[in-house]
Amino acid sequence: MTEALTGLSRYLLAIFIVFYTFHCFIVFAFKSGRERTLFYVFQYVLLFLTHVLGFYVLSVRLNDPDLMFTCALQEVMFLAVIALYLVIYPGSSRLVTNNMCYLLAVSFIMLTRLSRNRSVKQFIIVAFSLALTMIIPFLIGKIEHFIKKYTMYYGIGGILILLFMMTKGTVTNGSKITLTIAGFTFAPSEFVKILFVFFIAGMLIPDYEEEVSERRGRIIAAVLISCLHIGILVLCKDLGGALIFYIVALFMFYVGLRMPLILAGGALAGVLSCLAGYRLFSHVRVRVAAFLDPFKDVGGQGYQLAQSLFAIGTGSWSGMGLGLGSPDKIPVVVQDFIFSAVSEEMGAFFAMCLILICLSNFLMFMNISMSLNDRYFKLIALGLAVNYGFQIFLTIGGVTKFIPLTGVTLPLVSYGGTSVVSTLIMFAIIQGLYVYCRNRSETGGL
Secondary structure, rough: OHHHHHHHHHHHHHHHHHHHHHHHHHHHHOOOOHHHHHHHHHHHHHHHHHHHHHHHHHHHHOOOOHHHHHHHHHHHHHHHHHHHHHOOOOOOHHHHHHHHHHHHHHHHHHHHOHHHHHHHHHHHHHHHHHHHHOHHHHHHHHHHHHHHOOHHHHHHHHHHHHHHHHHHHHHHOEEEEEEEEOOEEEEEEHHHHHHHHHHHHHHOOOOOOOOHHHHHHHHHHHHHHHHHHHHHHHOOOOOHHHHHHHEEEEEEEEHHOOOHHHHHHHHHHHHHHHHHHHHHHHHHHHHHHHHHOOOOOOOOOOHHHHHHHHHHHHHHOOHHHHHHHHOOHHOOOOOOHHHHHHHHHHHHHHHHHHHEEEEEEOOOOOOOHHHHHOHHHHHHHHHHHHHHHHHHHHHEEEEHOOOOOOOOOOOOOOHHHHHHHHHHHHHHHHHHHHHHHHHHHOOOOO
16 A cells, blocks of 8 residues: 555656646736736645645655644645735735745655654754744835945955854865854855845946946955955865855846956856866866766765766656655765755656746746846846856756766755755845835736
């Protein structure tokens, strides 16, 4: 009976996420609020069906009925988040809210499968974070001038935080990326990413009372401080984080200054930096070697990537079923390789739809950025969108052998308290910008 249930659940979960993903994109074709509401209600149903079915299968396979109580608590949290956004922020993006909850639901299912303790810990962090970030959309439009006033402090504060991490941080997987304070371990660069976006956006906003020389000086200062952020991350050997900062800065400067040459020059500088990193850091050479041929040293430097590819290949289209794969053979599977675990046990159809849901978020972020008339908020939305989208590209590209591994997490899906908190803050900021955009009647609702 258990095997039959697991086998059937593979197809049901795939069907649920396929229909959910379809509604993520078809909703853009409808302008009527009533028609969209029907689509969103259908998404709610699919969200809860996916979540409940996943936990029910795990509770049967693990012979742990208490999992359904945890599932019920998480359902209450999802309902509360959806209801609060509808009531408090009727102008918010229901698609972004639904996608956020769906990605979290998939995360809870997979983390429960892989590590019950970590899943509970992640749930507690998510619940508190959602409660705290609920006020952010309200603040965005209310303290606009206050936010813009302290632009330079965002840049200086980010540098000081990264310097403190560099001197007092703990080495994790060869990179000094975490701090432990009062028993709590976190990655400060996750929060600095948000400050970094606000800093660049503020520095690129034109002040028409400025002299040309003053504006040039401000842009040069922005470039130098941005380079300091990236340089410190490189010294900490957090090359994945440094790459994200670099790409975010590159696109924000390109859009803010409207100079196509920035992209060409940035691409060239990026290639040269990658070559320098390959020469300077041994762990980069190891990752490149594993990327080129992970099966050459399958028991050593290619082990992680080889196991990831085995997991993805074993899962095929429909997956092996929850609890029937061997994702625990992949080191740090709950963090860097969560996508491989999803592919193995839920299948390629499910995994590809998960990518499309993330893509739906990215497109929504970009849509908000393009719809805003306020250049400051436009650049912030763009920076957060690039941050989110590029991190997804690095994570999935790494575990599928499309690019060398960079050691970054899949937003909202991977285990990691700091990562999920910073991502929820970014989603709340985007919702605030969307509400701001709707209140100014700059776009239709999605």
